[in-house]
Amino acid sequence: MELTVLGNNGTCPIKDGACASYLLEVGTRKILIDVGNGSVAKLQHICDLSEIDTIIVSHxxxxxxxxxxxxxxxxxxxxxxxxxxxxxxxxIPVVPDWIEKEISTNDIFSITYINDGFTCSTEQLQLTFKRVVHMGDSFAIRIENEGKTFVYSGDSGQCTQLQEIAKKSDVFLCESTMLDDDANGISHHLSAKQAAQIAQEAGVGKLLLTHFSQPYDAQKYEQKAKLFFNNVESTVILKKYQI
Ligand SMILES: [Zn+2]
Structure with missing residues (x-):
């Protein structure tokens, strides 16, 4: 599997940036995970939009x-x-009516609504979803293919569900919204340190950090996480990562 980061900015893209979106390529399949603002422009550096066969939305x-x-x-x-x-x-998680109307017309999508523990197999891929702690329904996603495992946290605060779903994964892409730990009581996002501690406890192979609230300081997130987990990298938009 190969992952291309299309967007790693949290909340609002910076100049030439993009919010959460990741292209997972498995053989000839192209799976888009989250579709944050600015990401579709980045995607077209890699492929045509019609080449995407699956879209997964975490929340x-x-x-x-x-x-x-x-x-x-x-x-x-x-x-x-x-x-x-x-x-x-x-x-996609269960959506309000106005989104349902938007996504169900013109037969573009074949829609599956996900819930906690939902799992399915699709052409040699095993997908598992686990509800994590965030504002509203948010799901972490585990994707397994031919003995390799990729896990994406979605947006989440600290919770044991993350350790469980990330357990022994080869690559764990984890949100680290906050650079520092003193997050003014924010419990629905993680800091770089918290992401590293979860990776350590889950025994993952490699940790990739994303969803930065301070994207210009992406390298600082990596430095802070490295104190707690050695094999960690701050993601870079349009960089590819092997799984
Ligand atoms: Zn969120």
Missing amino acids: LHFDHIADLFPFKYALETRKYLGENIRKINLY
Whole structure:
């Protein structure tokens, strides 16, 4: 499996940045995990939008889903103009009515609503979702393929579910929204140190940090995490990581 980071900014993209989005390539398959604001422009450095066969959404905050809607506009326009656009598998938490209306028209997506513990197999991939602690329904995702395991935290505060789902994974992509630990009582996001401690306890192979609230200081997150877990890297947009 190969992961390309399309966006790693938390909340709002900085200049030329993008919010949470990751392209996972498994053989010829292209799986888009979260579709944060700014990410669809980055995606087109790698492939055409119609090449995506599956989209997974961890939760419904706009910095994780905003570009899902223009992504759909692009494909439904091309379909309307006569192009043969194949349906995309969309795994997403239960949505409010207005989102349901947006995503269900024009037969662009084949929608599966996820819940805690949901698991499925799709063409040699095993997907498992676990609810984590955030504002609203948010899911961490474990993806296994041919003996390799990739885990993505989604957005989460500290909770044992993260250690459980990340256990012994080869690569754990974890949010570390906060550079420092004194997070003014914020319990629905992690610091770099907390992400590193979870990686250590879960016995993961490599930790990738993402969802930075201070993207210009991405290297500082890595330095802080390294004090608690050695094999850690702050992600870089459009950089590829092998799993
Ligand atoms: Zn969130």
